[in-house]
Amino acid sequence: MGETPLTGNALEVRGLTRAFGARKALDKVDFDLPEGAFLSIFGPNGAGKTTLVKILTTLLNPSAGSVRVCGLDVVTDAVELRHKIGLISHNPLLYADLTAEENLLFFAEMYGIPDAEERVRELLESVELDHRRLDLTRTFSRGMLQRLSIARALLHRPDILFLDEPYSGLDPHAMDILDTLIAQIRGEHTFVMISHDLSKGLELCSHALILANGKVVMFDERDAIDEAAFRETYRATVGMGVA
Amino acid sequence: MNRTKIARLMLALGGVLTTAAFFMTFFWANASTFPDGRIDFGQKIFYFHVPVAEASFLVFFFTAFYGVKFLMTKDRRFDTRAKIATEVTLLFVLLTMATGILWTKVAWGVWWLWEPRLTTYFILTLLVIAYFVLRNSVEDEERRAVYASAFGILAFIDAPISFFITRWAESVHPVVLAGGEGSGLETPMLITFIVAQVGMLMLGYAFYEMRLHEEEIKERLEALKVTVGG
Amino acid sequence: MASASWRQFKAILRKDLVMEMRTHEMITSMGLYAILTMVVYQIALTEAGEALDVRLVMPGLIWVAFIFMSLLGLNRSFVHEKDQGCIDALLLSPVDRPVIFFAKFSGNLLFLLAVEVLSLPVFAFLFLQGREGISNPIWLLGVVMLAASVGISGVGTLLATMTVNTSGKDILLAVVFVPLMYPLLRAAVGATFAAVIGGPGSIETFWSWMAWVAGFDVIMLLVAFGLYEFVIGA
């Protein structure tokens, strides 16, 4: 999609530390993720998952270490990098008092997308919301909001998509739709997903990472993982104190 | 000599100097008189009121200074310093207000007057209090530090306004040290004032260092607890 | 780059205007507040009766109304950004942080000015009938209102960005905002007084107060602008 320098790696995280005083949200995190991979990040509350994603999406700066996303440094190339990342959160990140179309057009303006109206119409069709495009998103169900927020995240054709517990609060039907949508776009993007749901996270991923107390407890390819042992490791981290 | 020792020394010296100034005030400095020749005993308040006020401006400067440093480095230690500086400012500001109100009653016959210096200093007091109200209502530590730094910088803009207002606006507040006709002090008065001023600044520095020492121990304690817990 | 920032500025401002047109949240609450303030003023002034020349206290009274009114609007202005985490989506997009500051600031300024312009005639209608009007040209009032509102919105936008993330945000904004605004308000009341009462030398007095207002605007806007990037990223 974008003209990413061909490092082959979508993520390169080196010695990433994020600390404030004695408290370390992330402590010397290291890993690489190849392009086109699907990474699931697991870990108990307070393990540093959200901090990690915030740093990868340029919302927070690292205290130490270097982080490259799509070959771009998250600190020095932040503005350029933002063109290449999309975020789907459990929060819809949409304005309740704007219509579906206005929401997307607003973000299209922010990204400077050419032929914005065309692109917005195309996306609304693909998430099957074109019939509701003139309705305020205030009136939308949870599932519809999530679909619209996927459309918002895909607007600028990002190279890498971040999913922050996208399944939480969805009913089974909405979950199915989200599954289908992810499957459709799977080939074109790199994915990074935070998940509480082990089965779901393992089912989708190509790489898995467990964080606890800001440290990487485990990072491996899906194929190399023995599921029973993985579940055991994960369970052990939940017992680790939330510092 | 380490910082703690310097701080203890400063505390002792500051204590000696302020105590000396206290005795000089009553037994050495010339009695100030009204134009009609009566003794102005209330003027004695000046020897401590003004040093505390000047010290409060100076310490408040460090709130803004460390606020800027914190925002540039995001190093928590600078936020701690800014917080302590503001705390010492609060102490000094309250003492200035208390002595000021008493002097106002003696000199002007009322407890309070909405005149420029008093008003702006009152605003400064509110700003220093607001700084702590703001700190207390932010949950996240880093966010608290950022907001407090930003507010400290904004609030400090009011300090020079309060300091210089007696020179700019029509104010009945005396301008003793600015020179000009009718101002100025006789030598024993000036020396007493300077001793009190120096002592007060030393005390301010000592307070600051002592509190910093306390905060550093607290941080070490926190770090230890994290390692033990992990 | 500059054209991209301009486009983003317009987009954010337009979005805020569209949402305000739809919900009337800020304008209605601020407008109602202004009317209610006047009712309270009536109570406060009633015993003084005809003996009191309302024109002497009017400059102070309108700025009391405006400052508290602006608090109401500023508190609202970041709530919908926060509601569904929209601020994160905004920060994720390739926009320079100062652009967000200027867009939100412009929106707040427009809403504040709109309510000020609407409530001033009501004030005059309720309190100044049968009395002497405004002595100096009325556009002088416009100058003070515009200049002081710039300062109010500028610092207010920065502080509201902070207080929206705190517990007890409504009261906290007042606690940090009103003392910071003191120099500006003092000068604004001085200028308004000079404009309303008139008399010899009043025009000079007006402009010397306006110099204070302008100085405050410049200093505070620069500082607020410089601090915004840190505050919104926190």
Next chain:
Amino acid sequence: MQDIYSQVMPQAPYVVVAYGLIWVGLIGYVALVFSRLKKIEKEISVVESAVKRREKSE
């Protein structure tokens, strides 16, 4: 002498209270900080010795 007293006396209470407040404020603050310092130094020695004991037993 009598004359001086009659001039000074009405102003004296305010001056006394002013200096009283200053001394109470300054000394009170020092006392407060020192007492807190003592407490926290005690606490840290407790934690430190606990850490040492653990390190030994490991």
